[in-house]
Amino acid sequence: MSRAIKIAEHLIDKYCIRSHRDLNLKEIANAEMLVIEETDLNGLLGRVMFNEDMGLIQINKSITNEGLKRFTLAHEMGHFLISKNYRWNKHGCTFDSLGNYNSNKGHEAEANQFAAELLMHKPWFSKFIKNIPICMDLIKQIADEFKVSVTAAAIRYAEIGQYPIAVILSKNSVVQWSFINSYFPCRYLPPGIVVPKESNVWDYFNGKQMAEDENMIPALSWFKEDIRCKQSTYFYEQSIVIPATDSVLTILWQSEYD
Structure with a gap:
């Protein structure tokens, strides 16, 4: 500790x-x-x-x-x-x-x-999220319940949540940083990577309306430099705009088809 x-x-x-x-x-x-x-x-x-x-x-x-x-x-x-x-x-x-x-x-x-x-606090957090499937709505609920930012809520979930997720922040079409749960199947996502065209995030940074519903995306779209990432792996993706910094927060979690 x-x-x-x-x-x-x-x-x-x-x-x-x-x-x-x-x-x-x-x-x-x-x-x-x-x-x-x-x-x-x-x-x-x-x-x-x-x-x-x-x-x-x-x-x-x-x-x-x-x-x-x-x-x-x-x-x-x-x-x-x-x-x-x-x-x-x-x-x-x-x-x-x-x-x-x-x-x-x-x-x-x-x-x-x-x-x-x-x-x-871990006991409070774990009790609140128990048995609730991961999605961006849950991250928003955590932010509202604990009165924190959506970014802080997402990172905390990646630290101690029950489902492995990756949290990614992008700005100007480029990944600024990522925080990835240790059990997530792909882990290498260096800053500076351009957001993938298959992602809804690409739409936002190219002047289009970004869908906020979950989207299924090939894992290699985000993790093309991760040699452990399999072509058959797909992730669910969901994103939200952070207006204060004109950035996009994305969470990825594993598809049940893997």
């Missing part, structure tokens, strides 16, 4: 939080000596400045999505609680910092892990 997850679990126990519905982030932040303010941040979603005793969290006041705002706050709290023993520290976080769990910046990945565990 990572340090970030341990700290999140400790916080849940410390404040006797029994359910995600009892979780009041601002009250916890204040109790941990953090002041919160909303302000202009010039392209950043959030920023935290702190020493070993206290800190200031700033959230971009232009964020209109409540789920993204809560995840940003939890992410910045994570920076403070993970690193507060340092004499002075400062972190500024972009959409990429919060959305990409595969970030090369270790402190950003840790803050994401903390936020995911605090907001979508």
Whole structure:
């Protein structure tokens, strides 16, 4: 278990939080000596400045999505609680910092892990999704129930959900990052790959109406560079537009015909 997850679990126990519905982030932040303010941040979603005793969290006041705002706050709290023993520290976080769990910046990945565990604590999350088939509607339900962004909900499902899925973010027709469950049959999808023409995502980036219903697609369309990917394998694909960044979030899951 990572340090970030341990700290999140400790916080849940410390404040006797029994359910995600009892979780009041601002009250916890204040109790941990953090002041919160909303302000202009010039392209950043959030920023935290702190020493070993206290800190200031700033959230971009232009964020209109409540789920993204809560995840940003939890992410910045994570920076403070993970690193507060340092004499002075400062972190500024972009959409990429919060959305990409595969970030090369270790402190950003840790803050994401903390936020995911605090907001979508594994026992609460597992109970909510139990026996529900995977699709984008479930991801949206998770986002609504736990008050997080759709991206955070999808990545959390890929981490601990009962069905193996791949989560892909594309922008300007190019894959920006992917987060793939360890049991998913294909895993090699490097950033920079052009989205496949067989995908509904291609339609969106080429000025056409993107269908939001699930679509069956050959696995090799997305994973053409994965030598383990079989020609006979098909995935279900479903996507949703993220208007704030003009990007598309896609989930893939395995067809029952394999």
